[in-house]
Amino acid sequence: MSAVLETNEVLKVFGGLTAVDHVTLSVQEGEIFGIIGPNGAGKTTFLNSIAGTYVPDGGQVRFLGEDTTGFSSDAMCRRGMARTFQISKPFPKMTALENVMVAATFGNKTIIKNPTALAIEKLAFVEFPMPVHTPAESLNTVQLKRLDLARALASNPRLLLLDELAAGLTTGELGDLMDIIRKIRDSGVTIIMIEHIMRVIMGLCDRLAVIYYGAKIAEGPTIEVAQDPKVAEAYLGKKYDL
Amino acid sequence: MKEEKLLKEPFLVVFKRWMMSAGGITITLAVVAAIIATIDSGPFIIVNTVVTGGMWALLSLGLSLVFGVMNIPNFAHGEFFLIGSMTAYFVFNPMRLYLNDNPSAFLSAIAPFLGIFLAFLVGALMGIIMEKLIFSPLRKRSRDQWVMNSFLLTVGISVVIINNIQLIWGANFKGIPSYWNVDPLEFLGVRLSVDRLAALLLSVITLAIFWYFMRRTQTGRAVRAVAQDETGALLVGINLNKILSLTMALSAGLAAMAGASLLFMFPAYPTAGLKPLYVAWYVVILVGLGNVSAAVIGGFIVALLQTLTSYYIGTGWEDVIPTAVIIIMLIFKPSGLFGSVVKGVHEQ
Numbered sequence: 001m002s003a004v005l006e007t008n009e010v011l012k013v014f015g016g017l018t019a020v021d022h023v024t025l026s027v028q029e030g031e032i033f034g035i036i037g038p039n040g041a042g043k044t045t046f047l048n049s050i051a052g053t054y055v056p057d058g059g060q061v062r063f064l065g066e067d068t069t070g071f072s073s074d075a076m077c078r079r080g081m082a083r084t085f086q087i088s089k090p091f092p093k094m095t096a097l098e099n100v101m102v103a104a105t106f107g108n109k110t111i112i113k114n115p116t117a118l119a120i121e122k123l124a125f126v127e128f129p130m131p132v133h134t135p136a137e138s139l140n141t142v143q144l145k146r147l148d149l150a151r152a153l154a155s156n157p158r159l160l161l162l163d164e165l166a167a168g169l170t171t172g173e174l175g176d177l178m179d180i181i182r183k184i185r186d187s188g189v190t191i192i193m194i195e196h197i198m199r200v201i202m203g204l205c206d207r208l209a210v211i212y213y214g215a216k217i218a219e220g221p222t223i224e225v226a227q228d229p230k231v232a233e234a235y236l237g238k239k240y241d242l
Numbered sequence: 243m244k245e246e247k248l249l250k251e252p253f254l255v256v257f258k259r260w261m262m263s264a265g266g267i268t269i270t271l272a273v274v275a276a277i278i279a280t281i282d283s284g285p286f287i288i289v290n291t292v293v294t295g296g297m298w299a300l301l302s303l304g305l306s307l308v309f310g311v312m313n314i315p316n317f318a319h320g321e322f323f324l325i326g327s328m329t330a331y332f333v334f335n336p337m338r339l340y341l342n343d344n345p346s347a348f349l350s351a352i353a354p355f356l357g358i359f360l361a362f363l364v365g366a367l368m369g370i371i372m373e374k375l376i377f378s379p380l381r382k383r384s385r386d387q388w389v390m391n392s393f394l395l396t397v398g399i400s401v402v403i404i405n406n407i408q409l410i411w412g413a414n415f416k417g418i419p420s421y422w423n424v425d426p427l428e429f430l431g432v433r434l435s436v437d438r439l440a441a442l443l444l445s446v447i448t449l450a451i452f453w454y455f456m457r458r459t460q461t462g463r464a465v466r467a468v469a470q471d472e473t474g475a476l477l478v479g480i481n482l483n484k485i486l487s488l489t490m491a492l493s494a495g496l497a498a499m500a501g502a503s504l505l506f507m508f509p510a511y512p513t514a515g516l517k518p519l520y521v522a523w524y525v526v527i528l529v530g531l532g533n534v535s536a537a538v539i540g541g542f543i544v545a546l547l548q549t550l551t552s553y554y555i556g557t558g559w560e561d562v563i564p565t566a567v568i569i570i571m572l573i574f575k576p577s578g579l580f581g582s583v584v585k586g587v588h589e590q
């Protein structure tokens with residue numbers, strides 16, 4: 001196994017607030033790597049700092065062996081890092097198919113001969129439940145999450161970043177989504193996922209990192225991290241003391 | 243995932259809803275007004291409306307596109323029109339004088355197109371230079387107060403261009419009597435000059451190509467993607483700088499093309515861009531900021547308003563009536579007849 005992503009002391013500061021505090025971790029090829037932590041801990045900001053939305057204020061990011069610190073998000077996408085956002089961001093006035101087609105055309109390193117076919121294939125892969133010509137603005141949350149996934153997959157990524165993809169789903173929908181995420185991993189894509197829902201974390205993640213006030217306080221195999229007293233304290237805080 | 247078409251609502255239901263919408267009412271009223279005026283005073287009303295309307299459409303579409311994609315309220319848009327008419331003048335006029343002495347049917351036929359096409363290229367180049375030299379550096383430095391800052395910049399650019407043109411080429415009118423030195427065509431009892439017919443055809447063809455580009459090509463989809471969600475566009479690998487330059491180039495090129503095509507009606511002089519600028523803003527405010535397809539319809543509606551006003555009320559009222567209409571309309575539909583589609587200026 002080799003590292004797909006390595007970060008070294010990544011730092012992101014907003015004014016006086018250290019949102020990401022010297023985070024060092026490495027994600028191995030083929031694993032599903034979970035990032036957990038309380039609200040406002042800096043998980044999303046960490047993803048933003050490695051995926052090009054923000055330029056880190058310190059530290060390095062290595063992606064597939066290349067130093068990509070401070071690269072823009074379109075450059076990262078073409079290098080094989082795709083992502084979904086905490087809140088779905090489709091192009092509302094385009095159809096589902098067009099949304100994925102744009103990603104297929106512009107997100108790949110090589111020129112795609114038939115972006116339409118690739119887009120249809122990816123929509124089928126995520127079991128998109130609607131006709132492909134449905135306008136994105138008329139999709140519901142569950143459908144949008146699948147569209148986000150198809151769009152991310154259309155750039156044929158090596159690493160997929162998922163930010164709270166499971167939030168807001170019912171129990172039945174969770175199971176379907178977990179199946180799709182497993183299917184994506186089995187197709188050879190490494191995954192980093194931010195997640196709050198314990199069932200998803202325990203069911204999917206091979207390893208976990210815990211972020212607390214911007215800093216990484218634990219990292220390791222899922223079971224070990226989940227049983228770590230430091231982690232319980234971070235989550236339960238003062239209540240735990242009482 | 244199914245291949246079948248979306249469930250279609252019955253046509254009548256869709257049509258009724260459309261007829262009751264602000265856009266539907268306006269279009270219906272405009273068509274009715276045009277028909278009544280034509281019956282009352284003759285077909286030249288329609289002819290004048292579609293000829294200038296096509297050009298106003300090219301002009302407004304570019305203004306709307308730049309506002310929708312780049313969030314720039316461009317008050318230098320009229321100068322693109324002016325640069326187009328200047329370019330066409332300097333390309334076409336020498337050829338015209340040469341052809342007076344050395345007649346050649348073939349050259350006479352293509353010379354106007356050469357002038358107009360070069361105007362498009364020069365306009366597009368100006369657009370790219372403006373983006374690379376002015377907006378791109380500003381965008382890198384700070385996007386705070388972006389709309390206000392870029393507005394002030396475009397006003398400044400407009401002043402600089404007007405004064406430089408006056409300095410270099412003087413303030414006199416640079417016009418041509420006509421592009422095609424042939425008799426007007428007779429059509430259903432209407433006399434239509436070839437210049438007007440060519441302007442109309444050119445705008446229709448250009449609008450069709452533009453529509454195809456935006457809807458059916460991947461690059462056009464990328465432009466729409468940036469307009470709808472800039473972060474999302476970056477996320478799927480779209481190179482923002484390229485798309486922004488392309489947008490500016492298209493917007494400026496189309497405005498320049500309109501200026502060049504109408505050179506026989508509007509001669510070039512330093513402040514010739516002001517009227518087209520006002521017209522383009524009328525249109526864009528009337529139909530809704532950033533709404534590109536509505537800007538095309540709006541171009542024709544404003545042209546109709548102007549034609550009717552100048553014929554029935556008087557030429558001096560041409561700008562007054564459309565302004566009054568916009569003020570009244572804004573009271574009832576603040577976001578424009580067809581609705582604004584501008585993305586949030588500050589995202590996330």
Ligand SMILES: Nc1ncnc2c1ncn2[C@@H]1O[C@H](COP(=O)(O)OP(=O)(O)OP(=O)(O)O)[C@@H](O)[C@H]1O
Binds near residue numbers: 019038042
């Ligand atoms: N652009 C920004 N400017 C200033 N502060 C920010 C910005 N983005 C995030 N923050 C702050 O940084 C901290 C970390 O935010 P972040 O969104 O990364 O948390 P998170 O772990 O993803 O939380 P959640 O679980 O709620 O999504 C928060 O205090 C937030 O207010």
Ligand SMILES: [Mg+2]
Binds near residue numbers: 044045086163
């Ligand atoms: Mg978050």
